[in-house]
Amino acid sequence: MAASSLPTATPLPPAAVSEDAPQPIPSPEPVVAAHLDQPATAEPPIHKSLLGQSLEDLTAWMVAQGQPAYRGKQLHQWLYEQGARSLQDITVFPKAWRQQVEGVAVGRSEIYHRTEASDGTVKYLLKLADGQIIEAVGMPSAKRLTVCVSSQVGCPMACDFCATGKGGFLRNLATHEIVDQVLTVQEDFGQRVSNIVFMGMGEPLLNTDNVVVAIRCLNQDVGISQRSMTLSTVGIPGRIRKLADEQLQVTLAVSLHASNQAQRQDLIPSAKAYPLTELLGECRDYVKLTGRRVTFEYILLAGLNDQPQNAAELAQHLRGFQSHVNLIPYNPISEVDYQRPSEASIREFVAQLESRHIAVSVRYSRGLEENAACGQLRASKVA
Incomplete structure (x- = not known):
């Protein structure tokens, strides 16, 4: 994926396990596909997240953001090895830069x-x-x-x-x-x-x-x-x-x-x-x-x-x-x-x-x- 297609979306909040029993979730309305290979409303919302990107793509994105190439490897490690849920969690990145990219979504649930x-x-x-x-x-x-x-x-x-x-x-x-x-x-x-x-x-x-x-x-x-x-x-x-x-x-x-x-x-x-x-x-x-x-x-x-x-x-x-x-x-x-x-x-x-x-x-x-x-x-x- 090209660096230009990487995320600009609002970041997700940190995940938390609910202590209280959650409210029931309304059942979705059934959607009947006209064709098996083209189910209706199939595609996810249009926004990109850092999670799911390769080392090469993450490196290209970091460079496009004005950061040195080695930051791409750091980002990759924090996403896939340390489970970062927000760029704000990645403390090896400069604080000022993290504030600049505050709206970028990592993509965690x-x-x-x-x-x-x-x-x-x-x-x-x-x-x-x-x-x-x-x-x-x-x-x-x-x-x-x-x-x-x-x-x-x-x-x-x-x-x-x-x-x-x-x-x-x-x-x-x-x-x-x-x-x-x-x-x-x-x-x-x-x-x-x-x-x-x-x-x-x-x-x-x-x-x-x-x-x-x-x-x-x-x-x-x-x-x-x-x-x-x-x-x-x-x-x-x-x-x-x-x-x-x-x-x-x-x-x-x-x-x-x-x-x-x-x-x-x-x-x-x-x-x-x-x-x-x-x-x-x-x-x-x-x-x-x-x-x-x-x-x-x-x-x-x-x-x-x-x-x-x-x-x-x-x-x-x-x-x-x-x-x-x-x-x-x-x-x-x-x-x-x-x-x-x-x-x-x-x-x-x-x-x-x-x-x-x-x-x-x-x-x-x-x-x-x-x-x-x-x-x-x-x-x-x-x-």
């Missing part, structure tokens, strides 16, 4: 609400510069800290089993709003983030450009390996091939959730315009172009898509495919009455796939009791 589950999973409501609320989730383990990040405010896909789409869609997230989620979780835990999953609010491939830039920033500037990142998509025509052209090293996770076209379009409205056979064809192209296998996510819904015939159909689709199936027992939401399958049904589904030589695992989502699990995210106050 405010923690609106924070809730911790018994398993250590933390769900964050983050307030953006324009007042919109998004969610991020931090999931610690013995050796890792994984962050589930959002790519949009809301989601236009309206999958029937997912809470996020029930609240409608407002806009895409800017690059700095994606990067900020990782830095916020990292700071709150006091631990470096090791893994990132783009499985929060929104459909990442409806915000491909900003998501790709964010991935490169998180890799090159924050220092997280691309091989430790997973991008989850329900499938947008042409976007998986576009992603393949970027030659990223991330894991692509495609949300199937059904073993046949009729069942899939009942669960995922966009599937009517994107047949399963076409989606799988694009996934095969992705494997050829990148040399990386595809993970297929499959939410198990009791009595609906967890039957032996479903496993047989799924195996038939994936025969000879460089892939892995990730089964996710359904996580309940209040808007629909789907049921979580029994452990016996889950084991039987796994056995059916394994007998047909399909690589498979079961993912039990964390943060379930705090509505922080897969499919449960929504921008509302945590009860």
Whole structure:
């Protein structure tokens, strides 16, 4: 990005964790996209922030502001290593100069609400510069800290089993709003983030450009390996091939959730315009172009898509495919009455796939009791 396009916006206030329970956030009005590749009111507010910029861009901007080139490296370190939320926080810069650039936005969010589950999973409501609320989730383990990040405010896909789409869609997230989620979780835990999953609010491939830039920033500037990142998509025509052209090293996770076209379009409205056979064809192209296998996510819904015939159909689709199936027992939401399958049904589904030589695992989502699990995210106050 050229130095001339860097920020002149009003700075964000320092983030603070609310001590008191926040007021409920009004549900956004649903926005229906006329075309999947052009969702209505998709773009973030037009302003640039320092966060999300490369070392080269930050250096060019500092020089344009009359500062020596080495200040660019200092700015980069304070943004990505020390988590500066304002230029006023960067005490190595001359005080007089900091006063001159007081209106420049770093691009950090405010923690609106924070809730911790018994398993250590933390769900964050983050307030953006324009007042919109998004969610991020931090999931610690013995050796890792994984962050589930959002790519949009809301989601236009309206999958029937997912809470996020029930609240409608407002806009895409800017690059700095994606990067900020990782830095916020990292700071709150006091631990470096090791893994990132783009499985929060929104459909990442409806915000491909900003998501790709964010991935490169998180890799090159924050220092997280691309091989430790997973991008989850329900499938947008042409976007998986576009992603393949970027030659990223991330894991692509495609949300199937059904073993046949009729069942899939009942669960995922966009599937009517994107047949399963076409989606799988694009996934095969992705494997050829990148040399990386595809993970297929499959939410198990009791009595609906967890039957032996479903496993047989799924195996038939994936025969000879460089892939892995990730089964996710359904996580309940209040808007629909789907049921979580029994452990016996889950084991039987796994056995059916394994007998047909399909690589498979079961993912039990964390943060379930705090509505922080897969499919449960929504921008509302945590009860």
